[in-house]
Amino acid sequence: xxxxxxxxxxxxxxxxxxxxxxxxxxxxxxxxxxxxxxxxxxxxxxxxxxxxxxxxxxxxxxxxxxxxxxxxxxxxxxxxxxxxxxxxxxxxxxxxxxxxxxxxxxxxxxxxxxxxxxxxxxxxxxxxxxxxxxxxxxxxxxxxxxxxxxxxxxxxxxxxxxxxxxxxxxxxxxxxxxxxxxxxxxxxxxxxxxxxxxxxxxxxxxxxxxxxxxxxxxxxxxxxxxxxxxxxxxxxxxxxxxxxxxxxxxxxxxxxxxxxxxxxxxxxxxxxxxxxxxxxxx
Ligand SMILES: [Zn+2]
Numbered sequence: 232x233x234x235x236x237x238x239x240x241x242x243x244x245x246x247x248x249x250x251x252x253x254x255x256x257x258x259x260x261x262x263x264x265x266x267x268x269x270x271x272x273x274x275x276x277x278x279x280x281x282x283x284x285x286x287x288x289x290x291x292x293x294x295x296x297x298x299x300x301x302x303x304x305x306x307x308x309x310x311x312x313x314x315x316x317x318x319x320x321x322x323x324x325x326x327x328x329x330x331x332x333x334x335x336x337x338x339x340x341x342x343x344x345x346x347x348x349x350x351x352x353x354x355x356x357x358x359x360x361x362x363x364x365x366x367x368x369x370x371x372x373x374x375x376x377x378x379x380x381x382x383x384x385x386x387x388x389x390x391x392x393x394x395x396x397x398x399x400x401x402x403x404x405x406x407x408x409x410x411x412x413x414x415x416x417x418x419x420x421x422x423x424x425x426x427x428x429x430x431x432x433x434x435x436x437x438x439x440x441x442x443x444x445x446x447x448x449x450x451x452x453x454x455x456x457x458x459x460x461x462x463x464x465x466x467x468x469x470x471x472x473x474x475x476x477x478x479x480x481x482x483x484x485x486x487x488x489x490x491x492x493x494x495x496x497x498x499x500x501x502x503x504x505x506x507x508x509x510x511x512x513x
Contacts, residue, residue, distance in 0.1 A: 234445065234488045235479075236294055237506040238265030239498035250280065252287045259291040263502055267492045268297045268332060274322040281329035288331065294490055296377075296447055297332035299323040305358040306340030306351040306387050313358045316340075320362050320376075327374045334377035334447045336406045339387040339396065352392050359400045366402060375404040377447055382411035382460025389415065390430060394437050405434060406447045410463065410494065413473040414455035421473040427481025435487065445488035450475060450505060451495040465495045466504050479509040 242254040243261075251268060258266055268284070270276070288295045300323065303316040320337060327335045339359075345351040362376060378396045381388030390412060397403035407430060413421040420426055435443045452464040452471040464471045482489055495501035 233483070233486045235482060235506075235509060236263075236265040236445065236488075236490045237502045237509075238263045238267070238293070238490075238492060239502050240267045240298065240449070240492050240494045241269040241498060243499040244497050251284045255284065255287045255291055255293050258499055258502075259293055261499060261503060262506070263499060264292060265294045265296070265490045265492060267336070268295060268330065270323055270326065271298055271301050273300050273302075274319070274326050276326050276330075278329050281326055284330040294445070295330055295332045296334045296336060296490060296492065297323060297327045297330070299335050299337040301338065303337055304340040305355040306342065306345065308344035308354075313354075317358060317361050320359075321365050324362065324366060324371060324374055324376075328371045331373065333373060334375045334404055334406065336377045336379050336447065338381050339378045339392070341386055343385065348387075348392075351387050352395060355387050355392075356396055356399045359396065363400050363402070375402045376400060377404055377406045379406040379449070380408045380411045380415070382408070382414040382453065382455070384415060384458045390433070394434065397438050397442065404442045404447060405438070406449060407434065408449035408494075409473055409478050410449065410451050410453035411460060414453045414460040417455055417457070417459065418472060421477070424477050424481050424484065427478050428485055431481060431485040431487055435485075443487040443489075445490050447490050447492070449492050449494045450478060451493060451501070463494050463496060465497050466501050475505055475508055476513055479505070479513040483509075483513055 243257050300319050323335045339355045342351045378393045393405040454461040493502035
């Protein structure tokens with residue numbers, strides 16, 4: 232049976248102090264059942280604190296995911312940058328395994344320094360295979376690498392590239408960021424239900440059932456300019472796309488389970504709005 236889970240990218244918007252254990256209690260009371268742990272500025276958590284998150288998430292039936300540091304570039308022509316990226320992602324994988332985060336989300340890198348996109352993608356895949364080997368050698372189970380569809384045309388991370396990475400690197404499930412797909416296309420993609428269904432069917436057809444069980448996704452409204460992403464916006468800001476109801480209807484039509492992380496500036500508050508729209512109007 233299809234299950235759609237909702238939650239914030241990080242601690243609740245109104246939470247002024249406290250850790251992720253408290254954050255899980257709060258979102259659970261709100262009726263949310265997913266949270267993305269943000270390690271975007273680096274992985275600093277101690278094992279015992281990560282294990283406390285695991286326990287609380289289990290108690291409250293909240294699914295946890297993790298966002299790895301922003302400072303990663305697996306496509307970099309500089310070997311030192313790639314080496315540091317590998318080390319940082321490995322640290323994120325370790326922390327994810329302690330807290331039972333099922334995916335480690337990351338932005339794969341940049342095309343800069345390559346004469347064509349294929350070379351950048353090839354290098355990304357080669358660099359990531361080191362992280363995949365680490366996972367295998369250390370028998371880490373239940374943590375998937377999760378390249379995200381990125382919002383800028385300068386970044387590796389089109390839908391095709393994310394699928395290509397997951398075909399060659401294992402374990403891997405993509406993170407589908409609907410706002411990024413929209414911004415990257417400068418508002419021409421994710422404009423109707425058929426396009427949402429097309430994305431979902433393509434991911435499942437090319438990567439198998441496991442990639443969408445449950446699918447990891449991000450949503451918010453987004454502002455774009457030439458080259459893509461500018462800024463994330465709230466669902467109430469009607470001048471921006473994409474439309475959440477389109478994405479929700481597409482998910483329901485295909486019937487896949489999904490973890491929907493709100494990247495709106497008001498995080499959990501918009502996760503609640505998304506959940507309501509999905510339950511009542513789609
Ligand atoms: Zn991201």
